Amino acid sequence: MTDTLQKQRIEEALEALNKNCASTDRSMYPGFHLAPPSGWMNDPNGVIYHQGYYHVFYQHHPLSPEEGKLMYWGHARSKDLCTWEHLPIALAPSIEEDKDGCFSGCAVVNDNDELCLIYTAHRWGGAWGDDSKVLEVQAIATSKDGIHFDNKQVVLSEPPLPEVTHFRDPRVWREGNDWLMIIGYRTDDKDGKGVGKVALYRSTDLYNWTFESTLAEDDELLPPGKRSYMWECPDFFPLNGKHVLLMSPQGLEDENKERFLNLFQNGCIIGTFKDGKFTRETEFEELDFGHEFYAAQHIDGPDGRTLLIAWFDMWANDKPSQKHGWAGMMSLPRDLHIEDGLVRMTPSPELVGLRANAEPTTIDTTALKDGEERSLEITDGPLQELRVEIDLKATDAQEFGLEFHVDKATGASTRLYVDRKLNRLVLDRERTGNSPAQSAFKRTCKLPEGDVLSLHIYLDRPSIEVFIGNEKSEGLYSMSSRTFPNPAQKDAHLFAKGGSLALKDFKRWTLKDTFHFEPLKYGA
Template identity: 35%
Template sequence: METEIQLRNQIFQRLIDYQHQDENRLAFHLTPPIGLMNDPNGLVYYKGKYHVFYQWNPFDTNHTFKCWGHYSSSDFIHWEEHPPALVPSEWYEKDGCYSGSAIVHDSKLYLFYTGNVKTTEGGRETYQCLAVSDDGVHFEKKGPVIYLPKGFTPHFRDPKVWKQEDKWLMVIGAQTEELEGLTAVFASNDLINWQWQGPLAGNGVSLSKYFGYMWECPDFFSLNGKDILIVSPQGLEAQPFQYENLYQSGYFIGEWDSKTNKYVHGTFHELDHGFDFYAPQTFEDPNGRRILLAWMGMGDEQEQTHQSIKSGWIHSLTIPRELTVKDGRLYQKPIEELKQLRNKARSEIFSIANEEKEVLFDSELQEIIIDIEQFEGNKWEIQIHNHCKLIFNRKDSIVTLERQNFNHSKLETRQCKINKIDNIHMYLDRTSLEIFLNNGQIVFSSRYYKKTIKNQCLISVEGKAKLRWKNWSLYSYQYRNDTLKKVVF
């Protein structure tokens, strides 16, 4: 097993040697400098900066190696890259530093994460571990603080920690020995010694009732007077208008009694209906906002056909989103800081009747807001860069996102039900598209690789519509690796 110094030197050399620039690199999303990025980890505000850690394989574009990459920012726009916070160098993490969370306590930054170990017999061991920092960049590992409890398989990971009243709480994604997914709860007075509280209970019974065979990346918090559990269940069967991706991410809204650990909640709702969204994590910022980032990727059969792999990297994170509760649902909207990206603006009001209108852009990087002031007809479509298409079928109350798959061999769709669309808010960043409908009621996040360099939207209407259109070309904060001292995006 290689030492931590050896691994860090290898990663450092990979970054120094990497010089390739490509047309697919995103301009205002967090992407890996090289290799594979997946789950966001340890979202936290510490010593005047927002910190975003993430699962990172700096050696390849697959999931064979896992360490924690690290960015920080004072404004969510300009980001600094730091050396990896965690690399798998100890016995309890030798096969990967898996996902987790961060908290601030006594002016120190605490990282909780899962240490993954593969045994010589082909099995797996899992340990919930702790590392502590005085400066937010250099971490001292403290080792395991939770071992696998009885009744669970080693698929037991992704600790999320928070403080409630006078004690610390932790939720962990888990799989029972009966191969059912659920969320486990622990409590602590000192962040070192943790006591098992049981599974998070819902409506008096296990939350799962076989709702998937594994629950990953749990997140539990209060917002607008409601207790919300975000989780990524694996093993849900696809149904019309939901669960169409390989794995899902969504939430329950309810009320939790911390004394009895009883969680009474509503049904599960997906957070995002696009092709590429998984493993979301949230944190509360100093202004009391609940901010979410997610992995804008999906480890499905298309993963290794991403065109960016030719340039030595793959995947990104979503833009940061502020969460609110409205009408019993979570709404997501781009955070206010992203308005700093706005450059050249254009606005107009136009009417369309059984025709097509072309809107040309002077840049690949766009923020677009469309208010639909009037729509009388059967259907409207918005085609983006002659590649992705957003379609609303009024008669059937269905909204569809259509794209060509990554090798452009076929069309594929994601759909959900919605009665009416009044507002469309989109962010386009070279090879990514994020769509917020009705001020964040429904969201679609997707990567794409266009065949044409023409930057345009084509709007067509069966019937007639009146649209209030605004768009901004966005600034690009491009970056290059400079011995791990760089400002990005």
């Protein structure tokens, strides 16, 4: 009965999705980022490499571009991280425990080589959206073909403490002969203010779980705003001889207009993990310094690399594409490593497959004079990759960088520049056409130490991603922001103010539009 209801709901949702896709406006739609073919997308859920494919499941409302009252799991896969194949919806609400949504979770392969989705089954105990009355348990669904999932069962119905209500986002992995699982949860302090935590569980079969400990938690002694009240979407994995606890804390106030500027953050703590105990070695650090980067999850690559993908959006920000029939997208996949006690991210090397031509267009690297602007002469479309090296030692300009999405008639642009007074790199989308409205339009990160500033930039129709480094390392920081420029905003140029700008190298590639969609059928 349960599987019959899920099949019915998926078939109805796919019928609506296919119909909506025919009328979806793709003028702002990403050319090479994973996004829903129509409807709503948020957190990446089961991200896993399985049988030759990278799979990304995601929170999905297929019936409209708004966050739905019933949340489903969308599904896409890729062999090369460049072209994504959209697959039928994987999960739909169909049992009493998930009647209000199949919330975030993960994917693992069990001992029978079946792909398993472990997720939070969600119900509202009161009115829809009333966070004070949340009923959340953990459930599992299995698949023999990696596409159709059934046999839903609740596998964990009780939180670690009876007073816990928020209890969600399981992440599971194999550790020796056992399975381990972490789940984000919240308790309240004596004043009723939340404290974010992560619970650790153990199982031998994926169905029967025992609470081991609280793996990590925020400091209850800190005042609200200096601590987070909930740790969402936790992830935990080994990297370069350490362990990384990745999570999305909620409730942190911004620090000096430099850190924690988004509504919610995404970042990590590095430490060691032995005998079920996590020992911290670092404080919480954000992973990305742009406007939108949330709920990131790692992927164990087939060659030993550790990759990561995140929801390229943020709850508080406007979503201009909703009027076009879609909302939400994923970040580009990134490779992870630890350097100088921090997790660093670089674009996954597979992304060279996006280049329309192997040979780049070389940009003039003659030094710019004070007040000069130099056109990048991008006449072959909005999908671009740029690699820029700036000689900081020979540059004396007080403000210098690039402007994209320029419209001289309206003054619109997206600005990426160095402010020498602040000694920071600034990403400013205040004047970017349809840029999502919010309280702060600028994001900054500190300049890397060294004589060279390297910028590796990906421009898609609605977004910009920047990987920042020096002469030694590429991915010291990153900034990811949605921009949604108007079609008339086509020009781009370099600029220098208050002195000269010295360039060492500048290359550009036009990228391919890899979006493809065929009407989906549920089949078996």
